[in-house]
Amino acid sequence: MDYGRPGLPRGARPEGGSAVMTSLRTRKFTPNRQTKAAILFLFPSALVLVLFVFWPIVNSLWLSFHHWNLMEADRGFAGFANYQELMRDERFWNSVVNTVYYTLGTVPVCIALSLGLALICNVGLKGTAFFKSVYFLPVITSFAMISIIWGFLMDPDIGLLSYYMKRLGFHMPDMLRSTKWAMPAVIFVAIWKNIGFNMVILLAGLKAIPVSLYEAARLDGAGPFQRFAHITLASLRHTLLFVVIISVISSFQVFDQVYVMTRGGPLHSTETIVYYIYHQGLELLNMGYASSMAWLLFLVIFVITIVQLRIFRFDQTD
Amino acid sequence: MRPRLAVGVLYLVLIAAAVVTLFPFVWMVLTSLKSEAEIVTYPPKLFPDRFTLESVVNIWERLPFLTLFRNSVIFAFGVTLISLVFDSMAAFAFSRLHFPGRDKLFILVLVALMIPVQVTMIPLFLMLGNWGWLDTFLGLIVPRATNAFGIFMLRQFFINLPKELDESARIDGSSELRLYAAIIVPLAKPAIASLAVFHLMYNWNDLMWPLIITNSQEMRTIPAGLALFMGQHVVEYGVLTAGVAISIMPLIIAFLFAQKYFVQGIAFTGLKE
């Protein structure tokens, strides 16, 4: 995909040598044209993000070093006390295990299935538009409502699903009432809901792959699997990176479906990190402690994301 | 290779996936057509014994639906339109412009995604309270006016577009703005259309944020209205499912409308090698 002009470094202006020399000398003082443009393009987003996203984030970091009960006005300085308590908090580590379990159960399966569906939808069969709309339905419905509906359907005694299974001779496991099956149930609903989302993104990425590449490869004698691996996957690199990172980040932050379907139960078996953060921060009102948890979570997500960015070579824009 | 068999298998997969996907929605729609008493029964039935529109009628009577709808439209469409502009501008900068610290800054943007909203909510709430922005559209929309998710997504798409476009445009002497508006954005229509749908649906369905920022019934959005049917002890499934069905219709329409842009692929004919 590299259509670069040989001989010129990236970003160099085609005017020629002396311009390069000038820019090197005056670089510190005169931002070149692209930098100026970048500042203007970034300005609106930067303003909003700094005020409404980064400022609360910095605030929460500050809070993590304080004791703050939302019921009271003052915040006592706590140093690292919150973090130390976190290390000893069994329930926190339980939530970490649950979150990892959830992520491993959801992300690979969901992405594989969405990629599969996207590929099929890209083939150009008749009626694809209809199917795409169907798969997107779970995405546009709110998680809370979906969870209520699935919770009802999966009820082991009076749910429709268990009723059908009984008629077929199977016995429905206790699903959300069982410490063993609650998390798989939550994972299933999450996969069900997110397939359409990933599929749409991957499909847009597939459509961006020029047909000419496939033609050329076919002429070169490449078989279907080789075409898939070397053209499809390679061209999807940037899109796939996006899908993987977003899926992992949002998996690590799972909250809505756990809150509605199980409240973290039974017996904390589905309690994820953000659920515990919610419990500590907004139910028990210990916002300082909750903030420290959030920052620990952030560190983990950050490291994982950087690793993924490296693997996918995000900064090499071809 | 037997194409007929392969095609048949593909259709089978598509149909199976469609059935699994549609089942809860079929249940939802049918439930909204049942009387409340018929919903929780044993043995459970998919189809109502008696079709009734009482839940749908009930919704209109028990909720100020027009107000909720208006607020949802202003909020969701407002956020979507503004953030499409801001997100794409920022994405353009991160993908097609070169400036010092670009990649580090981009990682900073990603950082915005990594802190759960549960801990940033209260500080943000207090700040907006101090500014007098609570219970206003300003407070609802502006904090959402740009979105790290959107910037990330569009950057990944813009990056896929060939570098040639930039270079030929710059040689022709056009400004970065022209490059952005006239060339890159039109080519990324599928991505932008997808993002529009995502923003729309995320904000249309958002329950927590509008509830926290608004204090009065006149400012509430549709999800908050539907939540009124979920009592502490009793959930009214009939009206709730009717409400959900009605409220996702605008999103379905938006999605179908956006489909036309999804289909437009990127035509590479005409680009000289």
Add this chain to the structure above:
Amino acid sequence: MVKSARKSGKWWAVVLILAFLATAFLAACGKSGGSGSDGSNAGQQITLTFWNGFTGPDRPAYEAMVDEFMKAHPNIKVSMDIQPWDTLLAKLPSSLVSGNGPDIAAFNSNLIPQYAKAGNILPLDELYSSKGIDTSVLPESLVKQMQYDGKFYGAPANFATLMMYYNKDLFAAAGLDPEKPPATWDEWTEAILKLTKKDGGENQYGFVIADHATIPNWPILIWGGGGDIVSEDRKSSLLADPKTIEAVRKWSDLVIHHGISPVNLTGAEADKLFQTGKAAMEITGPWMTPGFTEAGLHYDVAPIPVGPGGPVTLADSVALVAGKDTKHKEAVFEFMKFWNSKEAQIKLSVQSGFPPARTDLADDPELAKNAFAAKFATVAADARFYLGGLEKANQIDTDIFIPAIQAILNGQGSVEDVLQDADRKLNELLKGN
């Protein structure tokens, strides 16, 4: 180069102007309706903001109360904002602390200690003098529940007691007299066992007990056995008390070994099992009666059978409180007084099915319009509040009590071990106060 710079400059001006206009437009649209807690005009017109979580089928009853009040007091407008309890309780503390709180709020009376201790709600002693709310017509336990540290901080918004719902058809099918529900623990156990069946995949549960996300059930079983969770003086745990252990052992035994109920049930799930005829008995409050009746169920309610601890049931009450920054204390008191007047209480009771908080309405013919409300009122004298008067009530329930019960029911430890452990944790928590 110069040409394009100028052109891009102009473009930018356009964009910025548009953005500014859009923002200005939005700011102008700004507060569409909404209310302020000042609202004082030249005349006597006062606006009170009232935040509560009265969602669900009861909402019309509460809205009617507010309308009645406004009719009786034309110079006071009450702007009521209803949202689900969990979001309300997440933002109420911060709102009050930062001065953006409402004039009146409603929340579960269990939260009064927390809010009162932090000074976020106003003491209401003036309201309870003879001119305002008369404590002699309220159940003693309720009067105590409205106080913290000797002062009144809440006025009752509603009052619920729990009773035993039983399915008459299932009783008859099992050979039990549907008009004579069990009255003692022994009769009760016998009936439950008769009503519990496992037919292949089709279960029938004699008595379903919800353990989380529900109005508390297990405390009633513990009280019935003579035990308790916290001592009367609120200073020590009674979770390891022999009577508590005995009661928990008896009932968890029935659940685990006789399958009288599924485990890990929420209140809503228990209600659904009762409504579908899968459960013969359950304990819950008056809010289920409209739904059960509409479903055509043949059922009735009875006082909870008496155990070694004597007749007992659970009381629950949402309280009205005054936000600390309200500028209309008098109007707020008027509102609370109105809410607890005889007429208002009867209306609310008949419409919502909740018993009135007042005890002097038992013979009122109006009340008879809702038969169930009258029945729930009969057990008010024996109704106790769960974890009343404790600032950490919420935490004790969600982090100590419920996990303990669930651990036992899920077979993760013997009754003694789990309760000893919980006892230790609870004592630590109480001391840390």
